[in-house]
Amino acid sequence: MKPPIPERIRALEPYKPGKPIEEVERELGLRGSVKLASNENALGPSPRVIRALTQALPGLHRYPDGSAVVLTTKLAAHLGVPPECIVLGNGSNEMIELLVRLFAAPGDEVIMSEDAFLVYDLVCRAVGARPVKVKAKGFHHDLEALAEAVGEKTRLVFLANPNNPTGTIFTRAQWESFLPRIPARVVVVVDQAYCEYVDDPAYPDTIADHGRHPGLVTLRTFSKVHSLAGLRVGYAVGSSEIIDALGRFRQPFNVNSLAQVAACAALDDREHLDASRALARSARAQLERGLAALEVDSVPSHANFVLCDVGDGAAVTDALLHRGVIVRPMFAYGFPHMIRVTYGTDEENQRFLEALAGVFEESRR
Numbered sequence: 292m293k294p295p296i297p298e299r300i301r302a303l304e305p306y307k308p309g310k311p312i313e314e315v316e317r318e319l320g321l322r323g324s325v326k327l328a329s330n331e332n333a334l335g336p337s338p339r340v341i342r343a344l345t346q347a348l349p350g351l352h353r354y355p356d357g358s359a360v361v362l363t364t365k366l367a368a369h370l371g372v373p374p375e376c377i378v379l380g381n382g383s384n385e386m387i388e389l390l391v392r393l394f395a396a397p398g399d400e401v402i403m404s405e406d407a408f409l410v411y412d413l414v415c416r417a418v419g420a421r422p423v424k425v426k427a428k429g430f431h432h433d434l435e436a437l438a439e440a441v442g443e444k445t446r447l448v449f450l451a452n453p454n455n456p457t458g459t460i461f462t463r464a465q466w467e468s469f470l471p472r473i474p475a476r477v478v479v480v481v482d483q484a485y486c487e488y489v490d491d492p493a494y495p496d497t498i499a500d501h502g503r504h505p506g507l508v509t510l511r512t513f514s515k516v517h518s519l520a521g522l523r524v525g526y527a528v529g530s531s532e533i534i535d536a537l538g539r540f541r542q543p544f545n546v547n548s549l550a551q552v553a554a555c556a557a558l559d560d561r562e563h564l565d566a567s568r569a570l571a572r573s574a575r576a577q578l579e580r581g582l583a584a585l586e587v588d589s590v591p592s593h594a595n596f597v598l599c600d601v602g603d604g605a606a607v608t609d610a611l612l613h614r615g616v617i618v619r620p621m622f623a624y625g626f627p628h629m630i631r632v633t634y635g636t637d638e639e640n641q642r643f644l645e646a647l648a649g650v651f652e653e654s655r656r
């Protein structure tokens with residue numbers, strides 16, 4: 292006798308996150324490894340955040356503020372939108388899931404680029420909605436083709452800007468011709484998890500565009516530039532109607548009290564933000580130079596990671612692992628020849644480049 296697990300759930304390929312350093316080291320008997328596998332901020336959390344968290348600890352027996360008033364108010368001021376247009380989540384991943392559950396039923400279609408963040412696909416399959424994968428154009432979302440793919444059954448379109456794992460962006464001009472082509476009944480979700488890293492003036496911040504499409508939702512997170520991946524806090528910005536709907540069926544205490552306190556402190560820490568951006572800029576230059584010297588092609592990135600062509604992504608990932616450098620193979624995204632490397636500190640990037648040179652050297656012998 293087996294429990295009645297639905298077939299669509301049995302068929303799901305679970306999301307494979309980067310392994311924690313401790314687990315990898317235990318498995319391989321290594322020490323002092325560097326993890327460049329999950330697009331975390333190499334700088335670590337800001338000292339302000341740590342101070343705020345320490346002060347909050349004695350209150351842990353209390354439930355969190357279920358509507359996160361302090362953080363929502365602060366964010367509203369920060370973003371220049373009314374507080375009723377923001378809802379917080381247990382990471383922006385929770386918002387991805389809630390949006391799909393809110394708008395897509397079994398049989399409905401959800402459109403995304405074939406090389407977009409895998410969680411969109413996974414969440415759709417979990418609810419029985421059909422992910423429609425649109426061909427990418429040289430590692431970029433093809434916004435024309437994405438608009439073209441919208442049909443009767445389309446409920447949502449997911450766009451990641453910058454996209455993970457490609458690190459590419461779509462421009463204001465592309466966005467301007469895309470948005471008017473999307474019917475008002477279709478929800479457009481723009482995932483801006485890495486927006487703070489983008490320097491390109493052609494980058495469209497879609498938060499400014501709410502009001503131009505009733506179904507526009509922008510997602511942001513504290514996991515990346517703000518260094519709070521371990522605490523799980525992200526948010527959605529959209530029309531007050533959509534935000535109200537999301538608020539109705541999220542869990543009442545979906546954002547824990549430490550996450551709320553830490554996110555407030557992180558928003559106040561301009562210095563940490565600037566330092567994180569500066570570190571990403573120098574890492575980008577360092578890795579571009581180092582990869583070019585090793586004759587490795589990479590995709591120019593606007594985020595804090597880089598997709599690089601190493602020939603055999605799985606084999607190179609494994610060989611790097613044995614040299615104490617953890618990266619992500621990309622076969623799950625249809626790039627079996629590639630790995631994704633998160634920007635680290637100068638020393639960590641150097642460790643990666645040296646390890647990669649060693650791996651190439653070894654395979655030539």
Ligand SMILES: *Cc1c(COP(=O)(O)O)cnc(C)c1O
Binds near residue numbers: 381484514
């Ligand atoms: C990392 C990432 C997120 C953030 O997820 P959280 O749940 O907020 O940690 C969202 N979208 C993309 C594309 C990402 O790479």
